Amino acid sequence: MVGKKSGKALLREEGLERTDNNMELTSWPQIIPINQKNYYTDYLKRDEQILAVRTQQEEARSKMVKQAKDRDRALAQGKTVGPDGDIEMEEGEEEAEDEAASGAKTIVIHLGSQNLRIGLANDALPKTVPMVIARRAPHSESEEGDGEPAPKRAKLDNGSHPSEPEKRFGDEFQKKFTGMSNDLKLRMRMNKRKVLPQSRDMVTSYNRRNTYETITEHNDTMQIDWTETSGPGQRPPEYITGRAALRIPDKSTPRYKLFWPIRLGWLNERDYASKQLLYEDIRIIIEDAITSQLEVKIQSRGERAQYSCVVVIPDYYERTYVTTLLDMAISDFGFGRVCFVQESLASSFGAGFTTCCIVDIGAQKTSVSCIEDGMIIENSRVNLKYGGRDITEAFVKMVIYNHFPYAELNLNRRFDFQLAEELKQKFCTMTEADISVQLYDFHLRAPDQDTRKYTFKIYDEVILAPMGMFKPTIFDDAGKLNGRRKLVDKSYDIYDGKPNDPSSTAQAEILTSIAPEEVINSTIKKAAKANGLTNGHTNGTKEEPANDSRRPSFSNIKEMDATPQPSAASSPARQLDGTPQLEDGEGAAVQEKPKAEEEEEEPVSIERRDDILPIYPLPNAIVTSVTHAARGSAQKTSDLLSSIMLTGGTSIIPGLAGHLEDTLKGILPGYSKDIIISRPPRELDPQVVAWKGGAVFGRMSRTNDSWVNPFLYERLGERVLAHKMMWAW
Known part of the structure; x- marks a missing residue:
């Protein structure tokens, strides 16, 4: 019988005995794993850990300490201290305090096109x-492109322009007009208004036989002082800005060309x-x-640092x-602090409204935006690319069509551009009671020429040109997207690489409803590829064709004056409060499926939105x-529709508010009151x-926390805007 073996003997025989020297496997420190069920960190969870917020709190704390020290010093000197801690300041201190509170040290800048x-x-x-x-150049803008006038005239097969005014802008414009x-x-x-049957013939027959009257220089009391660019002992400047640039003669020596850095509300990358x-x-x-x-x-730059700037x-x-x-x-400018405010929000500040549609x-x-409780509703923002300049161009086309006596009107020439703007401001109206054949006159003042006085008759051009905001097909949109993204690329997120410019569902709906078929098809194909679509099926659902039914759009919008609205025929019906409805096979209205249950529709992709020019009727854009x-609330819809405010230079057209109000009542009859x-x-x-409104915002020194100073910008750069903007940056 074999005796029982000890444990050590078994370890030796089995090879399990430890034979090392008790040294660690590595000299690197061993890190104990974190218990995933119970750990906590406060990284970036407190305001004090954000530099922008911490700096602001430190400034407020320093101000309180200074006020306490001033109060104690005033009491020690026997000065009067009010119940709220107010101190009777010296005369110089009062002036400095008044300047800061009144905005004397705050510059407000509003850039426009x-x-x-x-x-x-x-x-x-x-x-x-x-x-x-205006910068020195080989040619002026009126001499470029072989002197092609603006608006462009149609050309015949031999390259010449038609002699008849009715054919100078093509058959398409003639049909629309x-x-x-x-x-x-x-x-x-x-509307029971008198309409003469031969009104247009009266206008054209008078304008055909009319000529101009020459007025000598000493008899013209309102002659224009043109900008002199050369002279004895005068060196031509490299550039001229402002109103003086518009008064440089087109054939000056040397030549100057005008540049407009802002175009269509975007940076002008085309020119x-x-x-x-550009910058x-x-x-x-x-x-x-x-x-x-x-x-x-x-x-000096030190004095500039004492000023604040509101953009x-x-x-x-x-x-x-x-x-x-x-x-x-x-x-570049060296301002002491800078803040930003959006246009519609600034307009609500300037008008004193808290809930409105600007x-x-x-x-x-x-642009159209809705304001609620002093903040812009992000998904309500709409930006359309037409305005007063398009009305000017349409007005010029219409008057030339009716045999305007000054048929050589060319918007590329500086004096003609100013003349066209003056005629538009004088005569354009949207009040139907003012539409009749009327006789007017104007003075043409050109460099190195005697003043000419023209008389002409005009009829319905004064109302049809601004009517283009309701029927924008009359506007010429050619070339508006030329040069887009040529110099300045989109802003992309540094983490996922996606564009991070602001978005709006209202703008996306408009872009989707007016998108060309090739953009819609490319977007649908991209979405199908991303969803794993195979053989025309995905998850048992057949692929729908790329037609208007896929586009989110409005219905219950009547056709305005027989104008076809984008995708109005195939869009789902909506209730008066904007809630969409669908119809079953028997025609009865059924409730729309919840968003989670219906198929996810792919609107125009973000990458393709730059390929679409947002041109849309103004009343429909407001409804959108x-x-x-x-968001389906009838009360909020009523509140916004009852406080629509028109701003901007083109909104001063007489009768625009009344005509727009009547059109909206026709679109939404349930809210007509x-x-x-x-x-x-x-x-x-x-x-x-x-x-x-920007000036009011800049004077809110006690409640405005959106100022960016050089200290923060030097350390954080543009990232500081995420903490300083009043809206989601």
């Missing part, structure tokens, strides 16, 4: 400067060869406006545009914006109400 409005926050009205710069004129006659007859020159022109225009228009003399930006902005202005204001009709863009802002369109209160000029 055609005009720059700039002024101190305590000014009653801003200074208006044309947003243009004639159709709009006939619709106007029908509407005026329905520039480099991004640096430099914006900087020069603002710098010259501050120097020449504001009654402040800033001799009014578009509602539907591009991040690259905002960050460029921020860098320019702090690095319709801003500018020179080259029109209000519907997305109300609620729809009210108004102007800014207190007889405030609609052109400057956004600037006025």
Whole structure:
């Protein structure tokens, strides 16, 4: 019988005995794994850990300490201290305090496509400067392209222009113009207004035989002082800005070409060869406006640091545009602090409204946004690319069509452009009671020529041109997307690489409804590929064809004056509060499926949105914006429709508010008693109400926490805007 073995003997025999020297496998420190069920961190969870917020709290704390020390010092010196801690300050201290509170040290800047409005926050009205710069060039803008006039004339097979005014702009324009004129006659007859049967013939017959009258220079009391660019002992400047640039003769020696850095509310990439020159022109225009228009003399950069700057930006902005202005204001201009405010929000500040729908009709863009409790509803923002400049061009086409005596009118010539703007402001109206054959006159003032006085008759052109905002097919949209993204690319997220410019469901719906078929098809194919679509099926559901039924659009929108609306025939019906309805096979209305149950529709992709020009009827755009802002709430819809406010330079057209109100009542008959369109209160000029709101915002020193100073910008760069903007950046 074998004896029992010990444990050590078994370990030796089995080879399990430990034979090492008890040394660690590595000299690196061993890190104990974290218990995943019970760990905690406060990284970036407290305000004190964010530099922008911590700096703001430190400033508030330093201010409280200073006030306490001043109060103790005043008590020790026997001065009077009020019950709230107010101290009787010295005369110099009171003046400094008044300057800070009144906005005397705050400059408000509002950049537009055609005009720059700039002024101190305590000014009653801003200074208006044309947003243009003239630079020396081989040719002026009227001499480029073989002198092709604007608006462009149609050409015959031999390359010449038609001699008949009715054919100078092509058959398509003739059909649209004639159709709009006939619709106007029908509407005026329905409204019991007198319409002469031969009105157009009366206009054309008079304009055909009319000539001009020459007025000598010494008899012209309103002659224009043209800008002199050369002379004895005078060196031609490299550039000229503002109103003086528009008064440079087209055939000056040397030649100058006009550049407009902002176009259609975007950076003008079409007319520039480099991004640096584009930014430099914006900087020069603002710098010259501050120097020449504001009654402040800033001799050094240290004095500039004592001033604050408020920049009014578009509602539907591009991040690259905002960050460029921020860098320019702090690095180039040297302002002590900068903040941004959106146009519609600034307009609500200037008008004193808290809940409203702002319709801003500018020179080259029109924006619609809804305000609720002093903040813009993001998904209600709409940005359309037409405005007063398109109305001017359509008006010129219409008057030339009716044998305008000055048929050589060319918007590429500077004096003709100013003449066309003057004629539009004088005669355009949307009041049907003013439509009749009337006799007018105007003076043509050109460089190195005697003044000419023309008389002409005009009829319905004055109302059909601004009617283009309701029927934008009359506008010429050719070339508006030329050069888009040529110099300045989109802003992309550094983590996922996706574009991070702001988005709006209202804008996306409009873009989807007007998108060309090739854009829709490419988007659907991309979505199908991403969803794993095989053999026309996905998850047992057949692939739907790419037709209008896939586009989210409005219905219950009547055709306005026989104008076809985009995708109106195939869009689902909507209730009066904007809630969509569907119809079953028997025609009975059924409730729409919840979003989670219905198939996910793929709108126009973000990458393809730059390929679509947002041109849409203004009343439909307002309905789209209000519907997305109300989100099905009838009460909110009623509140927004009852406080629609028109702003912008083009909104001053007489009768526009009444005509727009009648059109909206026809689109939404259930809200006809609620729809009210108004102007800014207190007889405030609609052109400057956004600037006025920016001035109010800049003077809110105690409640405004969106200031960015050089200290924060130097350390955080554009990332500081995520903590300083009042809206989601």
